[in-house]
Amino acid sequence: MLDKKDQQLLIALQANARMSVADLASHISLSDTPCLRRIKKLEQASIITGYHAAINPKALKLNVLVYAFVRLNQNSASAARQFEQHVEKLTHVLECSVISGSYDYLLKIIAHDLESYEQFVKHQLGSLSCIANIESTVVLKQSFSKKQLPL
Template sequence: MNLDKKDQQLLTLLQNNARTAVSELATAVSLSDTPCLRRIKKLEASKVICGYHTAINPRSLGLNVLVYAFVRLSQNSVSAANIFEEQVEKLNHVLECSVISGSYDYLLKIIATDLESYESFVKHKLGSINCIANIESTVVLKQTFSKKQLPL
């Protein structure tokens, strides 16, 4: 989809605050309400906007540990990859799963209450997925920032 300047402005505003009223958005991009809402609906229909989410502070829920886990599968096959991806998607503590290049097959972003709960998660949940050959974990000591907004 070709995005013009007004579409880009709308996306920037919505990334900063998805709860901004259509009237405020319209004023900010010099449109009336109806054309502004039409543009937003078009962006949603074309999957440029793929959802609206609430940002929650993980620490407020007692989720104090962030870990990146590198996973190597026991075999490089479509069936092993499908099994792994289906199983890992069911694990609530896994926030992201990415296929990567290099000596590992996947990179997982995992959140936990503490290191003991992460260890238990690896032993009883993640480690129970049969097609995993190796897991290497990197614990985040301090997250300096996390951006949600895409550059437009």
């Protein structure tokens, strides 16, 4: 389980993953070597799964965020596997979640504009034969998006 130092380390890394080990160690009142050992332990335990740059999508002209609800035409392991393998390869799909209710999946999709989203649905997503229905909800404005988990 995580102790207080591990939690402090994770909080600091979530805020700034580019902090040097020396700065992290100082921030949580440890020396460099034990701090680095803790980081490696957290990585090996798959608690830290990677380090990423936060990029402003609008700076890349990715202006449309869509949540798409997808229903498969059959509730089978092979249809789910086919769908998941296909959408994982689609670069515009940021997240894929299995959900409960009348739909099977919720996708978070980013696109340049509504026209490019339409083309994406018709030619990349909708081309899958295992899909019975897609319902899209366009985000008008994103008030906030948190990246840090509560610890």
